[in-house]
Structures are given as structure tokens and as C-alpha cells.
Amino acid sequence: MNKRKYFYPVLTLFALVSVFFFTSCERDPNILTPATYPVIPEVFIDGFSSGLNYAAFGGSKVTAFDVDKDVKYSGTSSMKIEVPDFEDPNGAYAGGAYFTSEGRDLSSFDALTFWAKASQAANIDVVGIGNDLGASRNLASVNGLPVTTNWKKYAIPIPDASRFTSERGMFFYSEGPENGRGYTIWFDEVKFEKLGTIAHPRPAILNSQDQNTIAIMGQVLTIGGTSITFNMPDGTDQQVNISSSYFTFISSNESVATVNENGQITIVGMGNAKVTAKFGDQAAAGSISVTVANLPPRAPVPTRPATEVISMFSNAYNNVPIDTWATGWLYSTAVLTEIKIEGDDVKLYTNLNFNGIEFASQPINATTMTHFHMDIWTPDPTAPPASFKVLLVDFGANGVFGGGDDVSHELTFTANTNPRLATEQWVQIDVPLSAFTGLTTRAHLAQLVISGDPNTVYVDNVYFYRSGGGGTPSVPTAPAPAPTFPASDVISLFSDSYANNPVNTWSADWDMADVADVVIAGNNVKRYTNLVFAGIEFTSQTIDANGMTHFHIDIWTPDPTALPASVKFKLVDFGANGIFGGGDDVEHELTFNASSNPPLVTGNWVRYNIPLSNFTGLLTKGHLAQLIIVGDPNTLYVDNILFHK
């Protein structure tokens, strides 16, 4: 028996293969050695041809291959592959490469041919040529080769014979169990041939698709789906998957996107570029058009206490496990790209029509939560009829899809809803779960489906939260974040972080508000109740804000903030005479609501940092003497009132 002869290289090479096969050896024999190589077409006729070796792939069952003298197509023996059962402890699949130590000149052939049959009808996962256990630059393979219990001749076309002048990768295969069970494959008469009857090469990248995508600066995209389809001697088409190194890639605009010989696109500038490819002189089907757009700013950082939140996606919280952020359901064209904005993880959906987000393996129990939150940003037009929809699905008590207990509800957001859809702005979708009226149970939430006309959507901070039991907390649980401006750049009216300018009154006798000093976690805060408008006067020592650029104030309210609720800040300058009246007083009032940036929200500190130039009516600011706060929220906690530059 020849058995011993073949076991020996298998065992010795296996160790090498585990290292070699998955690393990329950069050696290119074509460049190093212009010498001619022998023309040897035979791979396995009745035994290994001259210089042929076999190595099992890492993780495969290394004893899968043997020489069979009983079953053969012709001659005295064939190659037998015993595909193992599922979970075979010696290796879960059969796979290996037949390669030579010295290169062979195969450039006069057009196909590797062989006869094959199997102990049952099956589809062999991969058979191919050009795997030399190194760089394998000529890798070409056929996926899902159908074999039956009868001998049949097969051919793997050589994609570009001119590259096969010193080839070492003669043949390789990889196959797992069929329906969990192993079986046997036989290959015989494996050799290279010049058939002459393989025609009509049709190269393709990206599976022949013409793709459009939005990319960001520095992003790297890899072109896959590289293949060439031939019409075979029997008139049928055969697709051969080939490495990208067979192609020459071309960018229509190198100042936007560069592409290297491996089909890796790097975004280097703003604008548009189309990347195409050629196989020799022949244009490949498929292309990718890249639009490089501005990134959104960082999304507002959530401020809900972690104990009140079940987060699906936010850098501010620990997130629960999500099975997938893009289910790839039939007809969904959405493409998900994970990006970072100023270090913050964001999900970018392009080509969005609808997209499933699934967490069925660990459903979310949101029975104690009151609100759903999601931040979105789109560069696309958002004027009506554009809309963005959020669908929540609960799998019901059985916890699985179907079974008659699934419930769901979809909310639609447009430029006319609250929250208001907007272009190039972070829109905070922050809605009570009670608004999802059809979602009658929410103990087994398993799917979130987003859809919309904005085809490009950045998504951040997806979470459920609890906003007080039966009402919002009436008192902030944490102080406002301490300002970090240098003291030399600040004129403060009220802040624990700075020395404060004297204030005559925090509630003038002409206003409609009550004020109290409260302490939140050691931090002094002004609390206004019964607020209609509050007059704050600092007339005895007016403020010269000519050197300042911004007005800053933190507020917190337990009251509803949905539109039309708003807060207003008015600054009054008493003019050169420094006193009220006299014809030189100037003032300006700014209004903020749930649609502003940042939005007015309930139960969270909202930090307004407003350029003084926005107070357009404030023609002078050398003698600022009054601040008037107006609000529908009747209770307002206020902190860190200051001017800075």
C-alpha cells in the first residue's frame, strides 16, 4: 500500500500549514526568477506527479485524504476524501492543498480538469487552483461544485494563463459535512489541459453590482465579490472566484479616493469618485461610486443616570447584547458601517430603505422603562414627505417570533412632528413608550426596525429609560457638570466654580416667580418655582461683557418640555449712563424649546452656551444689569450663570 507514503507528508506538513496557510508570504516567484519552469500537466493520474506534496488545512481532519486503489475512474487509483461528521473531534471538515515545491509552467493550458464522484449527491464547498500555501496570488476557486454518485468530468478554468508560468498551487479543496453527516468524495485524472472550448470570459467585481455609498475621510473600503465567469464546453456558465490581484483597479478621482492593487479604497478627500476595474484589457462588471460627505458633530452625551437606563447602543452606558444591527432581511438595501466621531461610536446606515435590528436571543424587558431614546443625524433632505420610522416589536410571553402573541407599533417622524426631523442636525427621538400604542407588552422586546426616506442616517444613543415612577423626579439627582473655562476668561453671576459678581436680587419685586437656594450633592443651585418670569438684577455692579463671547447657563426642569413649552433668556444693558432708562437701554431675548439645539428636555441638565452675538439687539454690553428668565416650565433649577470668552 502507498498509504504510509502519503501519511508522512500530511503529518509533517500539518504543523507548517497551520502557520503558513493563514499568513501571507510576500514572495513573488515571477519577479524573482525569470527562468523557465517545466511544463507538467499531470497532478494526480494514478499517484502523485513529480514534486507534488499534500498539506491538510489547519483545523481540518488531517487524515481525510488517502489514495484509493479500489475505487477509481481509470488506471490503478484515485484520490479519496473522507469528509468527517459534524463535530468530529479530529477535525470538523476536510480540506487541503496539493502543491509543488518547484513552480510549473501552466501557461499553455486553459483549465484544470478532473473526474469526480461521491458516495452521495453533494455540493463541494470549494475546489480550486493557485493555492501555494503562500501568497497564492493566482487563487481561483469554484464554490458549491455539484457531485453525484456517478463519475463526471469537471473543469476549473484558468482565469489568466499568462500568470501561471511558475505556479505551485495545483489543486485544493475544502468541504464540510452535508446535513451534519460525513461522506466520501473521489477525484481522479487530475490534470491541466488545453480544452480550447472554454469561452466568453466575463470578469466582475462587487458581484457585478453598481454600488453607491457614502464614505467619510480616512475610511477604507475593500472591494470584494471578484470573479470571472466562463462559458464551459457544455454551454453552461461557470463562475470562478478569483483574488483581487487579477484586476487593475481605477479611481475616477484620485483626490477623493485612491485604490491599491488589492482593491482597497482609501478616502482621501471630499467629493465623488467611481472605482472600476479591468481584467487585462477587459472592463469588469460592477463598480462603486463613493460620495464623501461631512461628518456630523458628536451626538449630545446622554445624561440619564445609568441605573435608570437599558442601553442598546451608547458610549455613555454599558450596552445589552444585540444580535445584529443589520439583519440583512430580504429587500433591505441598508448597509451598516461602524464609525467613530470624536471617539464616539456611531452606526452609519447608507442605502437605507428599512433595516432590522434584532436582539431576540436576549430580549429586552422594558416593563419598568417609560421612554425610548434614539439620536439620528442625516445629510439628506427632510422636508415633507420625507419621514423616519421607528418600529418596536415584542415577541410576547413565548419569547419567540410568531405564536400569536407578538405585538408591535411603529412611530413616524417628519419635519412636522415632535421631535422634528431635520437635516444635518442631531434629532433626539425621545418618546414615551406609551406613544407606541400597539406595543401592549414590552417584556420581550426583540426587534427594532428603522426605515426612512433619508437614505443616509447616523444613529447613536439608542436606549430605554425610566423617567421617575408616575412622574419625573422633582429634584435633580446630580449637579450640573462643572464649567471648565479658565477663571480669567469668566465673569460669573452664579457658580461654585468661580468668584461671583454681586447680584442685587435673584427675584425682583416686579417679577412673577419664587426663588430658593438649594444644594444638590454639595453644589449650590437656584430653584425657581411658580415661574412665569424671573427678574435678576445686578445694577449696583453692572457687568462689562465687551471682552466676553458667550453667555452660559445650566437649567433643569421636572416639568413637561414638549412643544410649545420653551424657556427664554433676556439680557438688558443699561447703556452708557449705567442706569435704567435714559434712552440708551438695549436688550435681546432668545427662546429655546425641544426643537432647539440643544433641545429642552425634562429631567436632564440642559447646558446653554450661547454666543453673545446671537443677542442681536444687545447693541451695547458694557453695562449689563438684568437677566430675565421666562418659562412654561414652572419649576426651574438654574446653575453656572456666567459670561466667558
Added chain:
Amino acid sequence: MNAKKNQYLILLVCALFLITVPSCENSTAIESPTWQLVWQDEFEGAAGQRPDSTKWTYDIGTDWGNQQLEYDTDRPQNVSLDGNGNLLITARREAYMGQPFTSGRIKTQGLYEQTYGRYEARIKMPWGPGIWPAFWLLGSNIETVGWPNCGEIDIMEYRGQQPNLIHGTVHGPGYSGGAGISKTYGFEHKRFDVDFHVFAVEWGADYLKFFVDDVMYHQIKKGDVPGQWVFDSPFFIILNVAVGGNYVGFPTSQTPFPQSMVVDYVRVYKAL
């Protein structure tokens, strides 16, 4: 046992192949006449234009007796010039008039008919399983005597699943359909769908000779046919691309569509 049987079959196939490959023709029996060009279409014209209506007419409809799957139309998307001096007969996968494919079938019936002569066409084949293009002649008296009494001369037939083979056949009373007198010409390492080849028949009072690129591979003498010799009256020319049917089998999901037969010219000669 299976292996042995297979080997036997292979030997048989090889033997057949050797016979059909045209290395052994013997044309000494019949002298070659001098041919004079009497009719031609070079298919010059703008892309999308229909072929010359003074030379060609259409068979419109489906199933011409062979259970073909296509509906033949006179639409330019099925029959038109390509603007480069060729005629395209294009088979498409599209539902039309109750059929799953469309294609075209043009003929010179009533426009040009001739007894005897040399008929030749330069053609590049379509490809894919179930594609069945043909260049053939049919007896003009078909309306009165019917088929196969009218006679049929298939100068070229081709099966898309055998892109390296073509077939030349005559049909007549007692030797029609599967009993037609047929011979196959094949390339071992080439195909008929990659470039153009010239297919011709030379027809005299007592013989028919079939050619590919001036290689004669099939010769039938009046005494060879096992029935009446019906090749002494005018015949007309047909060019068509069938899809499916009992000669070629069905197209598969692997058959690429659309597929065009590209005809550079058709020329007819008379013996001087």
C-alpha cells in the same frame, strides 16, 4: 463494473468522434463546378434597422413542429441589423404572447427561391444550453406537397450545449425528423461562438455537399437517400434561432440571455 462500462462508453465516443471529424473526405466522385454569385445580402445598414424587406419576410408565431419555446416576432429587438454589416437574430428571456422566450425566424419564401446552386452564410453562433440556431433551405412546394415531401436541407444546425459542433442534414420522404441523413462537424479545441465561420451547401442535380470553412464534411448522392430524391425544385432560405424543443432540449438557468446569432452575409451562387 461501473468504471468498466464508462470506459467502454468513452472508447465508443472517441471512435465516433474520429469518424465525424473531417479528415477523411473523398470528393473525387463529383467534379466541382464554377460558381457565379446570383443573390446576396451583406446586411449593411443602420443599427436597429430591419433587414431588407425585398429579400426577407418573417415567420411569426410559435412551435414550428419541434415544441420550441420561443415566440418568433418581427420586432427589431429580435431581428435587426447591428450597424456593423451584420444581421442579429436575438433570443430573449421574456414573456411574450404566452411564451417564455422570444426570437426571430426570417425567410426568402416568395422573394427568392432557386433550384441547385451554392448557398453560404458567414455566421457567429450564440451559446448556452437550449439555444438552437439554424441556416437551412425548405422546398417551395411545401404548401402543396407538405413536409417532408417538399424536402429540407439543413446547412447548419447547432446546439448551444455543444458549442464546438455543428450538424448538416437532409430530410425527405422516408428520411425525415430523427431519420434525417445527418453528419456532425466538430472542432476539438475551438468553438463556433467565438468567431465567424462560413457554412455552405453545394447542391447539384444528383448531390448535396456540406462545408464548414471550405472543408467538405458531408456528401449525399442521389442514390444514397432511402426514399424519393426531392431536391429538383426551387427551395427558399431560412435563418432562425430556436429556444428549446425536441432537438436541443430546454434552456437552463445557466443559459445566458439575450443571445444573438450574428450573420455577416448570405450568398447564393449558380453553377456556370
